[in-house]
Amino acid sequence: MDLPEFLLRFTAAIEPYQGAGAYGPVHGPAVTVRCFAEHRRTLTVDRESKRVTANTTVWFSLGTVCPAESMVTIFAADGSVMAPRARVLTSNRRDGGGLPTPDHLEITLQ
Numbered sequence: 803m804d805l806p807e808f809l810l811r812f813t814a815a816i817e818p819y820q821g822a823g824a825y826g827p828v829h830g831p832a833v834t835v836r837c838f839a840e841h842r843r844t845l846t847v848d849r850e851s852k853r854v855t856a857n858t859t860v861w862f863s864l865g866t867v868c869p870a871e872s873m874v875t876i877f878a879a880d881g882s883v884m885a886p887r888a889r890v891l892t893s894n895r896r897d898g899g900g901l902p903t904p905d906h907l908e909i910t911l912q
Contacts, residue, residue, distance in 0.1 A: 804863050805906045810836035812876055812884060814860060819871035819890070829873055837862045839876045839884060846910050848891045856892070856910035858885045864905040869893055874911055888912050 814837045817829040839860045846856045849870050860876065862868065870893045876885035888911040897905045 805838070805861060805904050809838045809861070810863070811879055812837050812839050814839070814862070815875045815877070816866075816868050817873040818867060819869050819873075827871055832875075833867075835862055835866050835868075837866075837876070841885070844910065846891055854891055854912060856912060858888065858911040860909050860911065862907040862909070864895065864897060864907055866907050868907060868909050874909070876911075885911060 814835050815832040816835060817832050820828045820830050822828065837860050839858055841858050844856045844859070845853060848854050858876065860874065868874065868890060870890050872890045872893075873887055874890055875883065875887045878884040891910045891912050894908045896908055
């Protein structure tokens with residue numbers, strides 16, 4: 803079971819992380835995906851095992867591709883910027899394995 807459509811009130815522009823280049827991180831072209839977002843400060847651990855503060859948590863349908871280190875901008879329903887372009891700290895797949903749970907991809911933004 804996927805996230806209910808009525809929860810996906812916002813839009814995210816995802817620039818997926820593709821690797822490290824000579825001048826820093828390389829990101830792919832932006833992909834627009836529907837999502838649900840919540841502003842809240844949480845303490846999390848990034849890919850380098852550093853403790854960092856995440857400012858926004860975002861939930862996508864399970865098929866969405868958004869690896870850590872990607873860049874994401876969140877837009878409100880009226881098209882205004884809800885969360886400016888930010889780096890993805892964590893990307894966690896939440897799959898119930900066939901159980902009737904809302905399967906989704908959860909990311910945290912710096």
